[in-house]
Amino acid sequence: MPKDAGPQAKTNPGRFFEDYTVGDVIQHAVPRTVSGGERALYHALYPARHALYSSDEFARASGLPESPLDDLAAFHIVFGKSVPDVSLNAVANLGYAEARWLRPVYVGDTIRSSSEVIGLKQNSSGKTGVVYVRTTGRNQHGLAVMEFARWVMVRKRDLDAPAPETVVPELAPSVKPEKLVMPGGIDFSAYDFVQAGEPHRLSDYQVGEVIDHVDGVTIEEAEHMMATRLWQNTSKTHFDATPREDRKRLIYGGHVMSMARALSFNGLANAQCLVAINGGSHTNPCFAGDTVRAWSEVLEIAETPAPGVGAIRLRLVAVKEGGMAGQLKGEDGKYLPHVLLDLDYWALMPV
């Protein structure tokens, strides 16, 4: 590279809309070996208390070899690797679908991540386009630990670049219960409700039931930055205070997701394993100083082939001050200004 290439010639400018081709598979950089350190940090950054992810003994009594890394931590690691290749020049993170956890991540595992481009659609403005990818995380044995589709709006570098053929993938509105993958060996036949923290089993929940998780956590800049760095997510917007006059940094949507999920322990302590995300929207930005609360709505209940294990489909909503349990959208059909996250997921629960 010639010396006069300029001081940014070696750095990663990220991909622009015209750099994606349907069918391309992008190998994301920087594999990551997880240790007890990642687990402890997750438990320091979020009020995470689900027993299966806290105690090796509880995990063994549930048929697993030891306590896995929290499922959303696995998601953040797989997702974070995709940021430099998928969303560095993104204008908006539009949605998730068909996310499934396929295998627990244990201490000592090394995770890598890749994304296949599964759809492209240039916007009518000609300045941006929507890129659909299916991202897969794999462990050191090459076995998939999770996969998800997401779509983002990405800028074009060259506004004159021709529009690609429009390909919009068909994505399921929700993961069918029969497609949920059970963590190998999982068995809730001898589930200890006392150690887990709540007496409610799957049959205690009803479709339509709304649960207010009550507790609130006020977020600090240091915390969300530590979390986001831990997942090696490089998006500048989470770290650099200079673009905004109030010096606030936009909080990684996954931080809100993990905070809300951890808060949902109070009322959903037995919703142990995340097995799928059906869809999710980061509906309003979150900033340091916001106090995050959460509420859930039971959407669906299903059987699974694992002994003593049922599946519960939940809407998890994170709100900031002003938000109320059960209130999601206004009369105009738009999300209320206090709603930060609307996440639709499947979890496993003792029947």
Add this chain to the structure above:
Amino acid sequence: MPKDAGPQAKTNPGRFFEDYTVGDVIQHAVPRTVSGGERALYHALYPARHALYSSDEFARASGLPESPLDDLAAFHIVFGKSVPDVSLNAVANLGYAEARWLRPVYVGDTIRSSSEVIGLKQNSSGKTGVVYVRTTGRNQHGLAVMEFARWVMVRKRDLDAPAPETVVPELAPSVKPEKLVMPGGIDFSAYDFVQAGEPHRLSDYQVGEVIDHVDGVTIEEAEHMMATRLWQNTSKTHFDATPREDRKRLIYGGHVMSMARALSFNGLANAQCLVAINGGSHTNPCFAGDTVRAWSEVLEIAETPAPGVGAIRLRLVAVKEGGMAGQLKGEDGKYLPHVLLDLDYWALMPV
């Protein structure tokens, strides 16, 4: 549970005064496996430098299999589990007594916790009562790692509920030296004072001696919340800024305890193992922005059966700005406004 039970029907409302019965044993939820991550976080959150808790080599030279988790971290884990069952509706944390460490906690151990109700006394107002519990932490082998008595003032749910028979347990004003439990194998015969950081052995300390630990640490919101979450302590008051106009969160008393103990390294580097807490009071609240300093007073000196190991009983006082070494109470007999913590404990030291 019927759907119209309301959105908080599934959440834990905590126990009220009339929910306790003397003799009841409450199993606290969410066992916890500790890793090197908890150790590293403890050393990032507090200026902890006691060599036995920093170096496997130093621990082995002292007769232990490896370096244990810092004793106060073990205390916080056992204590944190009891919060949802004991102090969620507490008005005040009134005191500790008869706390003893019974066995070190090592990386890989899984800790659970239970509390026996040992006393009840309704207050004359009829609105609250004092609950006395003895809390025990156990490892995965069912062996006790620590125990302590504490008493808290708890609200009544139903002011018309009848007062229980008053039972006030007899609690020792201090743990007798012969009741101190030595960590198995501990031996300070070949103690390395250079690596430990100070030359002072037990015989260098005199009863009545006051030690000013000099250094100060200004506390941040992110730090005390990370610490408190790490111990899975769910008390809302430490996390939710919304109830107070100044948006400050009340700092968990145990955070101040750990900070003061870590600061006491400077002058008490050889007070290695905590073996008992005789009593303790959180005398004034601590908030982010406060600069914490500490001083100690030597209260008692005793022999132990372990080779080369003596016991030193110390008063550890944490103060914020304005506090001075040796100044504890005013002429009115009340704690000075700058005093945050008055802790009376036993530690092990080379003779």
Add this chain to the structure above:
Amino acid sequence: MPKDAGPQAKTNPGRFFEDYTVGDVIQHAVPRTVSGGERALYHALYPARHALYSSDEFARASGLPESPLDDLAAFHIVFGKSVPDVSLNAVANLGYAEARWLRPVYVGDTIRSSSEVIGLKQNSSGKTGVVYVRTTGRNQHGLAVMEFARWVMVRKRDLDAPAPETVVPELAPSVKPEKLVMPGGIDFSAYDFVQAGEPHRLSDYQVGEVIDHVDGVTIEEAEHMMATRLWQNTSKTHFDATPREDRKRLIYGGHVMSMARALSFNGLANAQCLVAINGGSHTNPCFAGDTVRAWSEVLEIAETPAPGVGAIRLRLVAVKEGGMAGQLKGEDGKYLPHVLLDLDYWALMPV
């Protein structure tokens, strides 16, 4: 020690200029065993992404037994131990030279540290003097993991103490390439540029080339204090807000070093192992709220005996807001006010 010795009699006052003698070797206190926790915290505190330090698989493919602790973390641990003996009464940290990493630090290693006094020079004021030390970190096998020379200006306790004979050590302006020590087994013949994150090999870089690392991170008090405590660095100035009216704490220079090195991934992702620091200056203080960016200049390129491994000598410059890539000093020859760090180091890169 008599009771009337005063409350600070047991605490460490630090060494003053007249307490040093050329040839003395000071054993620093508090050995430290590192775990996955230290690694995870490093990756939460800095946007560190170099693959060799993130993935056991990548490390094994590069000839190492597993992923080592980040090299600057090893430096901070060795350095931190020397603070109570070398720089507690320092007025200024004047420089580094001849720093070499001699052996990677792996999880489970226990690090201790010692310093030899290699030079002394009283200043003409008679109030301070310069102390030169060579500090060595060793693992549990007694094998050196790193060494460096540094010199600090230290206060005299007694202004009437006689000046020592002046001894100024000869320190190399830079470590010669043939003196660089390769991590045992290192081999970049099968280097995976995709997983490492960038395609640039050593031959793609030219002496004189300037790289703007683009990204910025705004620093928080909680983060730099957690980092500095993790290295058991006890310098009061990083923790105690009370001496300054703006309540800011001076950030440990090593925090800026690690931040800049991590940011340099973007453009230098393949500069994997640090093997030497030729010199370094903390040119302006850094405070919470500053947004740190970094740029590098290629100073020299060299061969090494390890297969597929070359050495690149880099100037790494950290700047705060107002700093620009390539701008280091003003017309007066002094560092610009926005320059925080000027570090000259050697790293290993695939040829």
